Amino acid sequence: MxxxxxxxxxxxxxxxxxxxxxxxxxxxxxxxxxxxxxxxxxxxxxxxxxxxxxxxxxxxxxIADELVAGLLTLHDLHPEDTLTRAGRAVEAARAGASVGIEHFDPGTGTLRLAAREDGGCGCPSTMDATRQRIEAALSCFAPEVTAVEMPRSGPAAGEPALLQIGVRPPGAP
Missing domain, CATH: 1.10.287 (Helix Hairpins)
Incomplete structure (x- = not known):
């Protein structure tokens, strides 16, 4: 036409x-x-x-441009495979967080991320923000990824952090 x-x-x-x-x-x-x-x-x-x-x-x-890459992906014209595009999205969005791709299941659309050994906070709020950035980038670069599994890290992974608040005694510096 x-x-x-x-x-x-x-x-x-x-x-x-x-x-x-x-x-x-x-x-x-x-x-x-x-x-x-x-x-x-x-x-x-x-x-x-x-x-x-x-x-x-x-x-x-x-393919390095988010808008153009999104259009190419939308029309199944992107030359890179899903895992490569997902890796590009994760790398662009992680912004210092210590995560990388562990596995992608094309049947379920689930991308499993793994903790890296290169430092990073691992705080739940930081990891949630990282997940949101990664999911947003994936929606553009790899829309076939429909779920993201991210590890929890730190000494008590999976448990809420204990916050201790104390009161200084009078006259303490």
């Missing part, structure tokens, strides 16, 4: 919505088309910018 044919078909569909008795649905359909056009327009503009005056491997520039 050519661009002209596609544009004509979209207009026909929007006109059909407009002539229906449901103005709310027609407005939603127009908003959907406008949003998709903006999304794809931004992706194409980014591709042009990334490829303009580019030397070296042009594909490397495209």
């Amino acid at each position: 050519s661009a002209e044919q596609t544009a004509r078909r979209v207009e026909e569909i929007l006109d059909a919505f407009a002539t229906s008795d449901d103005g709310e649905t027609a407005a939603a359909a127009e908003e959907l088309v406008r949003t998709l056009m903006e999304f794809y327009g931004a992706g194409l503009a980014r591709m042009v910018t990334l490829l303009e005056n580019r030397t070296g491997d042009p594909l490397a520039a495209l």
Whole structure:
């Protein structure tokens, strides 16, 4: 289908919505088309910018970009396999947290992460924030990952941390 044919078909569909008795649905359909056009327009503009005056491997520039990589993945055009893309997402999102990929189960979509030996806090709140960053990155780079299992670390992994609050005696520095 050519661009002209596609544009004509979209207009026909929007006109059909407009002539229906449901103005709310027609407005939603127009908003959907406008949003998709903006999304794809931004992706194409980014591709042009990334490829303009580019030397070296042009594909490397495209797959390193979150927006373009997301579009390539969405249309099953991304040249990297799921595990490679998941690794890229985890590395980009972990921001100092000591986690890496242990296993990916394509049947369930579960990505299991493992603790690394390179330090890191391991605090529950820090690990929760890391999980959220990783899940957000995975939704773009590897949407086939539907669940993330992260290890709990520290001396009492899996148990709540004990917080001790004391009162200084009067006159203590």
